[in-house]
Amino acid sequence: MEDKRRLLMDRSQPGRRGTTLPLCDVPESALPNARHLRDNLPMPEVSEPEIVRYFTHLSQLNYGVDTGFYPLGSCTMKYNPKLHEDAASLPGFANIHPLLEGDLSQGALQLMHELQQALAEIAGLHRCSLPPVAGAHGEYAGMHVIRAAQIARGQGHRKTVIIPDSAHGTNPATAAMCGFQVASVPADGDGNMDLGKLREALAGGDVVALMITLPSTLGLFDRNIVEICRIVHAAGGYVYGDGANLNALLGRVKMGQLGFDVVHMNLHKTFTTPHGGGGPGSGAISVSRELASFCATPVVTFRNGRYQLETPDKSFGRISTFHGNFGNLVRAYCYVRMLGAAGLREVSGNAVLHANYIQAKLKKTFGLAYQRHCMHEVVFSPTHFKKHGVRSLDVAKRLIDYGYHPPTMYFPLVVEEALMVEPTETETKETLDSFIEAMEKIADEVRTSPQVLHDAPHNSPVGRLDEARAARQPDLRWRKAV
Amino acid sequence: MIPYLPTTESDRQAMLGAIGVKSVDDLFADIPKEFRDPALNLPAPLSELELKRELQRKAAKNANGDEWAYFLGAGSYRHFIPSVVWNLVKRSEFLTAYTPYQPEISQGVLQASYEFQSLCCQLLNMEVANLGMYDGATAFAEAALMACRLTKRSAVRALSTVSPRYIEVLRTYAVPQGISVEIVEAETARGGPEVACLMVQSPNFHGQIEEMERLAKATHGEGSLFVVSTDPIAMGLLRPPGDYGADIAVAEGQSLGVPMSFGGPYVGIFTCKSAHLRQMPGRIVGKTVDGKGTTGYVLTLQTREQHIRRERATSNICTSETLIAIANAVYMAALGKWGMRRVAELCYHKAHYAASQIAQIPGYAVASGGVFFKEFVVRCPVSPSEINKSLRARKIVGGLDISSGRAPNSMLVCVTEVNTKGEIDSLVEGLREAAHGR
Numbered sequence: 001m002e003d004k005r006r007l008l009m010d011r012s013q014p015g016r017r018g019t020t021l022p023l024c025d026v027p028e029s030a031l032p033n034a035r036h037l038r039d040n041l042p043m044p045e046v047s048e049p050e051i052v053r054y055f056t057h058l059s060q061l062n063y064g065v066d067t068g069f070y071p072l073g074s075c076t077m078k079y080n081p082k083l084h085e086d087a088a089s090l091p092g093f094a095n096i097h098p099l100l101e102g103d104l105s106q107g108a109l110q111l112m113h114e115l116q117q118a119l120a121e122i123a124g125l126h127r128c129s130l131p132p133v134a135g136a137h138g139e140y141a142g143m144h145v146i147r148a149a150q151i152a153r154g155q156g157h158r159k160t161v162i163i164p165d166s167a168h169g170t171n172p173a174t175a176a177m178c179g180f181q182v183a184s185v186p187a188d189g190d191g192n193m194d195l196g197k198l199r200e201a202l203a204g205g206d207v208v209a210l211m212i213t214l215p216s217t218l219g220l221f222d223r224n225i226v227e228i229c230r231i232v233h234a235a236g237g238y239v240y241g242d243g244a245n246l247n248a249l250l251g252r253v254k255m256g257q258l259g260f261d262v263v264h265m266n267l268h269k270t271f272t273t274p275h276g277g278g279g280p281g282s283g284a285i286s287v288s289r290e291l292a293s294f295c296a297t298p299v300v301t302f303r304n305g306r307y308q309l310e311t312p313d314k315s316f317g318r319i320s321t322f323h324g325n326f327g328n329l330v331r332a333y334c335y336v337r338m339l340g341a342a343g344l345r346e347v348s349g350n351a352v353l354h355a356n357y358i359q360a361k362l363k364k365t366f367g368l369a370y371q372r373h374c375m376h377e378v379v380f381s382p383t384h385f386k387k388h389g390v391r392s393l394d395v396a397k398r399l400i401d402y403g404y405h406p407p408t409m410y411f412p413l414v415v416e417e418a419l420m421v422e423p424t425e426t427e428t429k430e431t432l433d434s435f436i437e438a439m440e441k442i443a444d445e446v447r448t449s450p451q452v453l454h455d456a457p458h459n460s461p462v463g464r465l466d467e468a469r470a471a472r473q474p475d476l477r478w479r480k481a482v
Numbered sequence: 483m484i485p486y487l488p489t490t491e492s493d494r495q496a497m498l499g500a501i502g503v504k505s506v507d508d509l510f511a512d513i514p515k516e517f518r519d520p521a522l523n524l525p526a527p528l529s530e531l532e533l534k535r536e537l538q539r540k541a542a543k544n545a546n547g548d549e550w551a552y553f554l555g556a557g558s559y560r561h562f563i564p565s566v567v568w569n570l571v572k573r574s575e576f577l578t579a580y581t582p583y584q585p586e587i588s589q590g591v592l593q594a595s596y597e598f599q600s601l602c603c604q605l606l607n608m609e610v611a612n613l614g615m616y617d618g619a620t621a622f623a624e625a626a627l628m629a630c631r632l633t634k635r636s637a638v639r640a641l642s643t644v645s646p647r648y649i650e651v652l653r654t655y656a657v658p659q660g661i662s663v664e665i666v667e668a669e670t671a672r673g674g675p676e677v678a679c680l681m682v683q684s685p686n687f688h689g690q691i692e693e694m695e696r697l698a699k700a701t702h703g704e705g706s707l708f709v710v711s712t713d714p715i716a717m718g719l720l721r722p723p724g725d726y727g728a729d730i731a732v733a734e735g736q737s738l739g740v741p742m743s744f745g746g747p748y749v750g751i752f753t754c755k756s757a758h759l760r761q762m763p764g765r766i767v768g769k770t771v772d773g774k775g776t777t778g779y780v781l782t783l784q785t786r787e788q789h790i791r792r793e794r795a796t797s798n799i800c801t802s803e804t805l806i807a808i809a810n811a812v813y814m815a816a817l818g819k820w821g822m823r824r825v826a827e828l829c830y831h832k833a834h835y836a837a838s839q840i841a842q843i844p845g846y847a848v849a850s851g852g853v854f855f856k857e858f859v860v861r862c863p864v865s866p867s868e869i870n871k872s873l874r875a876r877k878i879v880g881g882l883d884i885s886s887g888r889a890p891n892s893m894l895v896c897v898t899e900v901n902t903k904g905e906i907d908s909l910v911e912g913l914r915e916a917a918h919g920r
Contacts, residue, residue, distance in 0.1 A: 007600065018564070019566070019816045019817055019818075021825060024831050027835060036720055042604050052569075056573070059573040061587075063579060063588065067575060077580060078486070079486050080578050081486060085577075086534075090541040092546045093537075095742060096547065096742060097879065100744075101867075104544065104545035106543045122522065135800065136799055136800045137620075137799075169790070173795040179660065223514075225514075253518060253519075258514075276576065277577075278613070278802050279805065280747030281801045317653060320617050321617045321618055321647050321745065325743075326743050341522035344524075346487055353498070354489075357500055359501075373512070425489070429496065463772035463774060465772050466770045470780050474610075474768050474783065475768055475769040475770070476596075476611070477596070477599050477603045477610060478596075478597075478603075478604075
């Protein structure tokens with residue numbers, strides 16, 4: 001049988017071509033000296049139809065939001081509108097150079113300016129900066145802004161960033177990249193930040209900032225958030241808001257009004273730019289009036305009837321080659337313009353409603369980490385399955401057999417056997433009900449036939465893969481068979 | 483009703499009943515009352531039809547490369563993109579998937595990513611590649627951090643001919659970690675006992691090919707690492723970094739089948755020697771087997787990464803630019819051995835034709851010395867910005883104004899396979915006219 005997954009280099013046959021190119025219509029020049037020229041070019045030789053069949057086949061081995069329900073917690077796998085793809089592909093957006101002079105790019109700059117204003121308004125902050133190209137890159141930009149501001153006010157000696165122990169790993173990694181050390185603070189019994197521990201961490205006067213996700217990675221809105229911001233400010237620190245979970249808050253609360261100084265927004269989550277199998281993302285940040293002049297270069301300004309790129313007065317510098325992932329900015333712009341304020345508020349309402357519905361239906365069977373209403377995602381903790389020898393990993397893999405993408409597993413790290421479900425607002429109640437039914441069936445199987453779970457998934461293109469072997473004997477690229 | 487929000491009022495009531503609350507607003511009770519439901523001042527919503535018109539209005543105000551002849555490069559390039567690339571990459575199963583945390587249902591993205599890593603290694607003649615960084619500049623900056631980790635040194639040197647934007651991003655990444663950045667001239671550049679790496683771009687910002695063999699030797703002789711940033715299109719013709727012993731080689735992937743998109747999304751190609759693998763940042767895909775011995779692919783070597791190692795990770799990067807990396811892979815497959823060479827030759831010949839024509843216009847000179855690939859610097863009789871304004875009448879986007887005190891009236895001109903002889907001849911005419919102050 002034909003191996004449809006044969007690699008490109010193994011398919012290569014001398015003489016095959018996958019494209020055409022024009023003849024050279026100018027006189028040819030002498031090539032550079034041989035010491036500059038390569039002696040062989042070991043690239044594949046495959047025909048266009050082979051390429052199409054191969055990558056089409058690969059795509060069929062993959063599961064996306066367009067394939068089915070994708071309740072992957074903390075990732076906001078909502079529907080990605082088709083209009084957005086058409087918009088980003090318009091030649092006037094896709095085929096324009098980032099260094100075009102302002103006169104030749106007013107439409108693009110205007111779109112960016114309008115998006116800056118909309119995002120700053122949604123965040124309840126003064127200015128938005130679009131250059132960060134991913135969530136972690138937004139964190140990085142935001143912490144650079146805070147670093148620059150602390151130095152400007154003579155507090156450059158401060159080195160500690162406080163981060164909840166439930167935080168996404170990018171938070172501590174970002175703090176470290178900015179040259180800071182991390183102090184970890186736990187949650188209290190209700191899932192709110194432990195205020196006593198926070199005060200202790202602040203006591204030394206060394207704190208640059210608190211990085212905190214709202215709602216938290218536990219899917220909960222911290223009831224003390226205003227007090228938290230107040231005491232961090234009183235200790236001379238800034239509050240950095242990780243906006244990864246902003247989908248829960250759209251139009252419901254403005255993070256800037258709660259006391260946040262900087263917030264990043266994952267346009268690939270909340271504003272539904274497609275995830276692309278792991279990027280490209282987009283991580284715009286919004287900042288307070290005090291911090292506006294420290295933002296990355298460039299920002300788009302509007303003066304004398306003209307849009308232009310400018311470097312803020314005290315900018316910390318540049319963080320990517322050009323102005324950010326413009327293609328994703330176009331998509332996010334479409335989303336904001338199509339939904340408007342009421343639509344965005346309905347998004348957060350339905351996202352939170354759906355998560356609480358799943359929580360209400362499954363909490364008895366799967367167990368909760370915290371007994372309270374969740375926001376846009378619910379964290380189950382089925383530790384009681386362990387007595388049947390079943391782990392959350394097994395439940396997740398079994399869900400694949402039922403046709404669903406599994407929830408996030410073992411995150412947050414602080415919840416034992418965590419299974420984090422984020423249904424999003426774009427699913428129908430029928431889909432949620434089917435998922436709930438599948439989860440209940442799996443819970444039955446935990447008791448009656450745990451081996452079925454251990455062996456899952458049963459019908460996927462491959463079974464559970466040997467990840468230890470992948471790491472021990474790294475095979476990271478094609479090599480000629482010997 | 484918004485088409486992406488299917489929940490009807492009766493659905494809502496049924497769900498609220500199951501939850502045991504009266505209204506959706508009750509679910510937001512944890513938000514302090516005085517901050518709940520603020521006014522949100524946004525433009526009124528548009529229908530799809532109205533929004534399309536609005537987008538077309540905005541798009542029409544930009545000089546797109548379908549309608550305008552471009553001679554602008556400097557890090558983003560108008561290259562030909564075969565239709566096969568985005569027809570495949572935009573398939574929903576790639577486009578709407580998340581990072582492949584569940585490999586059993588992510589083999590498509592994972593294998594396509596492995597293809598990307600493989601073809602990057604083939605093209606640059608390097609031993610290993612990751613799944614990509616954000617763009618060329620961040621790949622360049624991360625390479626410096628990696629070199630510092632590998633050598634346990636905290637000084638890097640970069641040639642003065644590296645893109646100024648890359649240097650700016652390098653400084654952003656280096657400074658908070660206490661890493662010094664020294665700018666050096668190619669003629670005297672070398673490593674040093676305290677120097678983690680020498681960083682070279684070739685073809686450099688001015689389009690010229692550096693003396694890589696000599697620079698590599700001068701770097702390695704001092705125990706420093708040699709870090710190279712290159713143009714993947716040039717790799718169809720020029721010696722790849724692996725040939726002269728680069729330790730880390732990076733490149734902007736935009737040229738490989740990715741539209742300019744006003745600056746992004748792009749992907750940073752990131753490759754190194756196998757010996758340096760454990761200090762590499764970013765996602766990496768590896769080949770393995772399942773319980774039945776069937777070949778499959780997984781994200782691997784994750785103990786380097788932030789979600790496991792947190793503040794001790796090699797980088798905070800979490801997303802690669804997977805979709806763009808897949809576009810690179812399809813492009814490299816479509817162009818292949820013949821096409822990669824052909825595109826490089828077309829760029830080279832057309833750029834050299836343009837340079838030779840421009841050099842003949844009274845008042846203009848092409849900066850001499852060395853060999854260039856697809857970009858070159860032109861000394862103009864008047865300000866390049868003024869020239870570019872006058873070129874607009876011909877629907878030409880001229881080169882980048884890189885005038886400085888040391889090099890006034892300098893324009894960085896880029897010519898690719900997309901530029902026809904007609905476009906080049908029109909540019910030459912336009913430059914001639916501009917010199918006469920028309």
